[in-house]
Amino acid sequence: MGQEGKKLLVIVGPTASGKSALAVAVAKKLNGEVVSADSRQVYRGLEIGSNYPTKTELKAVPHHLVGFVDPKKTFTVAEYQKKARKAIKDIGKRHKLPILVGGTVFYIQAVVDGIVMPEVPPDETLRRKLETRSTGELADILRQKDKRRWETIDRRNPRRLIRAIEIAKALGKIPALQSNPMPAEVVMIGIDPEKNILKKAVEKRSRAMIQRNFIREVKMLLQNDVKEEKIRELGFEYQIALRYLKGEIKSKRELADAITKMTLKYVKRQMTWFKRDRRIHWSRDKKEAFDYARKFHYH
């Protein structure tokens, strides 16, 4: 990598904490550009369900990695890692501040710490075959192929086991974990609102989503021949919306409640991940976080 892009600002926080708005505010103030770190915003046509930045925000500040993947395709962290790093580098070349924002912690980690992913693309045929096996059987297969990885892997997690076997099959064994951190001064700031404030924000967000006609967005995906199975993979909002369309969920109110409930659950998982990253400087709200970002930039 070049000498450009010496700084990288990362903004994290749970869903509905106000990350996107903060990112835009900071970008305006500090002459930056935003790179989204959201596993679903990458797909085209998920404006509402994945909560794209608003039109005004998109106009105010350049955003990257939003809405550029065909929703019929499957996008993965490895691709994200490459694209995001390139985007960050390019922003640096333009002498602007790259701001990485999002709630998908794995994506952020992939960019910042640069976990080296084995170059083995997903093998759908193999996966389908292995999916019929029990976790015990999968663990046995892995043990035969790579005992070292077998010792450390979560042996009850079929998805992990399958991926490990996939790699072992292609490469002989799983390479040791390596990382290739971002060559930049990275500062991570997080917004962690009080629990009840966040809860209210999540509720509001769910309602707004439905008011903005989220259901129509889902119908549109169906019309565009995105398979139901694939739509379900786009996140729980989409799963819930499909249930609504099938009549399993009767009212819009019930729909909003279901989305809120799932979002809150997700927030918990996000926080579990955030908590262990000691690099993050936490703030209670946007303003505090904003001030911190400015300090970082001018120091």
Add this chain to the structure above:
RNA sequence: GCGCAGGUGGCAGAGCGGUCAAUUGCAUCAGACUGUAAAUCUGACGCCUUUAUGGCUACGAAGGUUCGAAUCCUUCCCUGCGCA
């Protein structure tokens, strides 16, 4: 008022004489995380403690039967449905 069905841990809902502090799901809490990551997976979840093949209190209430009851009997209270 009579008939029938019920009252179980935060909720739903199993259990119908011992192996029941009580299956399971949800909710809650904690955690993991090497190309699906809003995914996938794990643990805890009555109370107490010296954490144990430990103690205590518990399955609407009160009595009773029994070596032993969430489980059987009696009465009472409450809920739903049916009939008056």
